[in-house]
Amino acid sequence: xxxxxxxxxxxxxxxxxxxEISRAMGGISMSGExxxxxxxxxxxxxxxxxxxxxxxxxxxxxIDSLLFASTxxxxxxxxxxxxxxxxxxxxxxxxxxxxxxxxxxxxxxxxMAMARVKSGMSKNVAVTVSDDRLxxxxxxxxxxxxDGAVALVLSSNDLIATIEGVHTINDDFLDVWRTSTDIxxxxxxxxxxxxxxxxxxxxxxxxxxxxxxxxxxxxxxxxVLAGPDYRIGQSIGKSLGFDITSQLQNxxxxxxxxxxxxxxxxxxxxxxxxxxxxxxxLLTVYGDGAMALILSVTNNERVGNxxxxxxxxxxxxxxxxxxxxxxxxxxxxxxADRRPSLPSSVPHMWRERNYxxxxxxxxxxxxxxxxxxxxxxxxxxxxxxxxxxxxxxxKKGTVITYTKDRLFxxxxxxxxxxxxxxxxxxxxxxxxxxxxxxxxxSHMLVDMVPRVLHExxxxxxxxxxxxxxxxxxxx
Amino acid sequence: xxxxxxxxxxxxxxxxxxxxxxxxDMSADDMIIDAAYEAFEDAGIEPGDIQAAWVSATSSGASGxxxxxxxxxxxxxxSRIENYCASGQDAIRNAAFSIACGMYDIVLVIGFExxxxxxxxxxxxxxxxxxxxxxxxxxxxxxxxxxxxxxxxHGVTKExxxxxxxxxxxxxSLNPKAHFQGAISTEQAVKAPIIAWPLxxxxxxxxxxxxxxxxxxSQKIAKSFRKDYVNIKATSLAVDAMIPGYRPDHEFSTWPxxxxxxxxxYKQVGITNPLKEINLIECHDCFTMTELVNxxxxxxxxxxxxxDCIDSGFFELSGxxxxxxxxxxxxxxxxxxxxxxxxxxxxxxxxxxxxDDPRRQVNNATMGLAHNLGGYPQVSSVIIVGIE
Numbered sequence: 129x130x131x132x133x134x135x136x137x138x139x140x141x142x143x144x145x146x147x148e149i150s151r152a153m154g155g156i157s158m159s160g161e162x163x164x165x166x167x168x169x170x171x172x173x174x175x176x177x178x179x180x181x182x183x184x185x186x187x188x189x190x191i192d193s194l195l196f197a198s199t200x201x202x203x204x205x206x207x208x209x210x211x212x213x214x215x216x217x218x219x220x221x222x223x224x225x226x227x228x229x230x231x232x233x234x235x236x237x238x239x240m241a242m243a244r245v246k247s248g249m250s251k252n253v254a255v256t257v258s259d260d261r262l263x264x265x266x267x268x269x270x271x272x273x274x275d276g277a278v279a280l281v282l283s284s285n286d287l288i289a290t291i292e293g294v295h296t297i298n299d300d301f302l303d304v305w306r307t308s309t310d311i312x313x314x315x316x317x318x319x320x321x322x323x324x325x326x327x328x329x330x331x332x333x334x335x336x337x338x339x340x341x342x343x344x345x346x347x348x349x350x351x352v353l354a355g356p357d358y359r360i361g362q363s364i365g366k367s368l369g370f371d372i373t374s375q376l377q378n379x380x381x382x383x384x385x386x387x388x389x390x391x392x393x394x395x396x397x398x399x400x401x402x403x404x405x406x407x408x409x410l411l412t413v414y415g416d417g418a419m420a421l422i423l424s425v426t427n428n429e430r431v432g433n434x435x436x437x438x439x440x441x442x443x444x445x446x447x448x449x450x451x452x453x454x455x456x457x458x459x460x461x462x463x464a465d466r467r468p469s470l471p472s473s474v475p476h477m478w479r480e481r482n483y484x485x486x487x488x489x490x491x492x493x494x495x496x497x498x499x500x501x502x503x504x505x506x507x508x509x510x511x512x513x514x515x516x517x518x519x520x521x522x523k524k525g526t527v528i529t530y531t532k533d534r535l536f537x538x539x540x541x542x543x544x545x546x547x548x549x550x551x552x553x554x555x556x557x558x559x560x561x562x563x564x565x566x567x568x569x570s571h572m573l574v575d576m577v578p579r580v581l582h583e584x585x586x587x588x589x590x591x592x593x594x595x596x597x598x599x600x601x602x603x
Numbered sequence: 604x605x606x607x608x609x610x611x612x613x614x615x616x617x618x619x620x621x622x623x624x625x626x627x628d629m630s631a632d633d634m635i636i637d638a639a640y641e642a643f644e645d646a647g648i649e650p651g652d653i654q655a656a657w658v659s660a661t662s663s664g665a666s667g668x669x670x671x672x673x674x675x676x677x678x679x680x681x682s683r684i685e686n687y688c689a690s691g692q693d694a695i696r697n698a699a700f701s702i703a704c705g706m707y708d709i710v711l712v713i714g715f716e717x718x719x720x721x722x723x724x725x726x727x728x729x730x731x732x733x734x735x736x737x738x739x740x741x742x743x744x745x746x747x748x749x750x751x752x753x754x755x756x757h758g759v760t761k762e763x764x765x766x767x768x769x770x771x772x773x774x775x776s777l778n779p780k781a782h783f784q785g786a787i788s789t790e791q792a793v794k795a796p797i798i799a800w801p802l803x804x805x806x807x808x809x810x811x812x813x814x815x816x817x818x819x820x821s822q823k824i825a826k827s828f829r830k831d832y833v834n835i836k837a838t839s840l841a842v843d844a845m846i847p848g849y850r851p852d853h854e855f856s857t858w859p860x861x862x863x864x865x866x867x868x869y870k871q872v873g874i875t876n877p878l879k880e881i882n883l884i885e886c887h888d889c890f891t892m893t894e895l896v897n898x899x900x901x902x903x904x905x906x907x908x909x910x911d912c913i914d915s916g917f918f919e920l921s922g923x924x925x926x927x928x929x930x931x932x933x934x935x936x937x938x939x940x941x942x943x944x945x946x947x948x949x950x951x952x953x954x955x956x957x958x959d960d961p962r963r964q965v966n967n968a969t970m971g972l973a974h975n976l977g978g979y980p981q982v983s984s985v986i987i988v989g990i991e
Contacts, residue, residue, distance in 0.1 A: 470733070473734075476734075497851055500849060501736055507844055507845050507850065507851065508851065528751075529748045529749070529750070529751040530748075530751065531748060531750075531799045531800055532797070532799065532800035533739075533741055533744040533798075533799040533800075534797055534798055534799060535724075535725055535743055535799055536740075536741050536744065536799075542799075545739045545740065545741075545744050547847075547855065553851055553852075556849060557740065557849055558739070559738060559739035570755065581735065582734070584734070589735070591735055591738075
């Protein structure tokens with residue numbers, strides 16, 4: 129039996145109120161807000177966060193495949209799943225692969241994961257699904273599109289939900305697209321997209337699935353219908369015979385927005401967390417056709433144990449205005465960086481990958497002092513080449529001292545830089561991100577988070593920052 | 604193993620210093636030539652008398668050719684010294700050693716920096732950091748870190764820091780070679796725009812061009828040049844093994860390099876109470892916060908007394924221990940390679956009783972201390988000069 133062993137989500141901390149978009153750009157005002165990833169986040173870092181969340185009760189050494197699905201991968205040429213595996217500190221002998229170019233790519237990765245588990249090629253396959261898409265200024269897409277990521281671990285035992293059936297259809301349909309040089313999503317007229325694209329494909333795949341497995345709409349306790357706007361899931365749900373109030377899973381458009389490839393899985397995460405053992409869930413994923421999947425929630429005690437979505441919603445920071453959104457999304461030209469620092473060197477990053485990317489420190493075998501970055505001579509006892517590597521990325525940190533720097537160039541000044549003491553005594557002088565400067569205090573707790581440190585040398589330099597610790601993260 | 608002593612073996616017989624400031628109309632070579640020839644004239648020597656030279660600069664060039672080319676010092680040994688903000692003092696230190704060991708009798712030291720050609724506000728970060736480990740660090744950010752301790756434990760406020768800025772800007776207003784020559788009010792300093800919390804504009808030294816020069820000779824021949832030569836009493840340098848932000852157990856209320864360099868220098872001279880034996884101090888006030896920590900690290904007061912000392916005017920021109928009577932880095936500016944030499948220039952003139960504005964003259968000064976602190980920070984130097 130193949131199923132979901134664990135799930136995790138990541139919703140970035142910043143929100144933009146949709147009214148702010150119409151305030152700045154004109155047009156019809158719209159209720160709700162959308163999740164916006166920070167200037168130092170992308171689909172890769174969000175996927176790592178979701179993956180780390182899904183692995184809170186699983187040894188990361190058990191993961192033997194890592195898949196990544198997104199329409200907003202940072203590179204056209206360069207695998208993202210390999211980077212995610214390094215940042216999440218997964219073992220080296222794993223299978224990695226990227227799925228892209230469609231908001232159905234998450235479903236494709238899921239089917240690949242199912243096949244690998246079923247065939248015995250893998251025991252635990254982590255599927256990460258992540259998106260941060262851009263709509264053109266003032267457009268409906270800009271109002272709808274949110275950012276976020278979900279991770280699922282597929283396995284054959286210790287499952288929170290088993291997969292009971294799947295049905296997939298293909299449809300070469302131009303509803304939303306980006307050419308290889310587009311920054312913003314384009315689409316055909318929305319009525320055509322909704323009726324002939326979404327409704328047509330969802331109706332076909334759901335009917336096909338129910339025929340294949342001899343099921344009725346009333347056989348499902350929850351139905352995940354992630355459509356291109358707030359209401360469309362309801363209209364197609366109703367016409368397919370589902371009860372909107374009791375069966376349709378809340379789409380969270382008003383709190384998070386439409387997070388693209390990851391959206392059906394975000395809704396699935398909520399559905400499983402809210403479910404009772406034995407509940408049946410219908411998951412649909414639209415895009416260039418559609419996929420429908422039957423899940424049965426097991427009697428596993430871990431069901432409902434995942435981080436509550438409410439925690440992500442509660443700890444949000446509102447962007448002050450649309451201009452801040454433009455800045456962190458790189459959509460406005462700002463004063464050039466007046467203090468260019470060193471570019472990165474690929475051999476340097478490669479050589480130090482365990483320390484910069486995996487975020488390992490060292491512990492002296494002789495005196496036990498934990499230090500970062502790597503040292504060959506112990507700061508404390510001067511022993512030479514007598515260290516073991518330790519993992520720092522999951523440790524909590526305490527702020528020793530800090531500054532709020534307006535000289536260092538950043539999209540959201542002031543830049544907060546803090547001396548952090550990690551559990552075990554290791555110190556690091558780190559950038560703090562996703563922070564309201566007024567909440568910075570000595571002794572405050574912080575978590576370590578993967579971020580894009582900079583893009584100098586024309587590549588993405590991934591590394592680690594700290595951010596205020598909220599609730600159960602990184603337990 | 605014994606560590607030797609350089610006390611009274613090397614004398615300063617001539618010094619020069621350009622106007623510090625935005626020297627748009629002067630090249631680095633122009634400033635080097637002006638500082639050097641002022642020192643030659645002050646010492647009463649010819650450029651041809653120079654047997655060896657040291658040049659300190661952090662980001663304005665490379666190699667001994669920085670002196671050889673403008674001064675046409677043809678074929679003599681010239682070394683370039685770079686040691687963050689301690690570069691200038693380290694150049695003097697190495698030059699002094701060459702005389703103390705008997706290798707040379709007359710050497711030249713020049714410290715300079717041409718920062719205003721870079722188009723940057725603040726220092727360029729090139730060579731100062733690693734693209735990963737150093738990311739996010741700036742000078743004001745790193746030097747502001749002791750604030751949390753002094754604010755939470757010792758009642759230090761933004762007004763306390765402002766008083767240091769007010770003192771140094773007042774002193775700078777009496778120094779015709781300073782970059783800034785205007786006195787400021789406490790209110791102005793407190794209300795100035797924040798650069799790196801809690802440091803505002805007046806808590807930070809400006810970006811400045813300048814050059815300063817010294818002629819060092821063996822003490823044995825000093826008298827043949829002038830009567831009022833000034834001796835080097837001690838020179839020390841301490842380099843810490845890790846950036847403080849990464850150092851396990853580091854307490855952000857002290858910069859250990861300063862304490863080590865001061866202890867070493869006091870020992871060389873035999874100083875047990877610097878407040879009694881030293882008449883004036885030029886210390887590294889790249890930021891007001893740095894000067895406050897220096898008071899404690901140089902042994903001038905205890906941490907719990909520092910606020911009261913500042914409030915009572917202890918370190919003012921008329922106070923018991925005048926600190927930065929030149930105006931310090933806050934007023935003079937901080938052309939990095941030049942600063943250490945410029946500090947010694949101030950002490951040299953003060954001890955000779957030749958401060959260029961008599962209102963700035965510390966009466967009967969016989970011994971002065973100069974201190975630098977550089978990096979994030981890890982490097983500190985102390986030079987003590989005085990009469991025999």
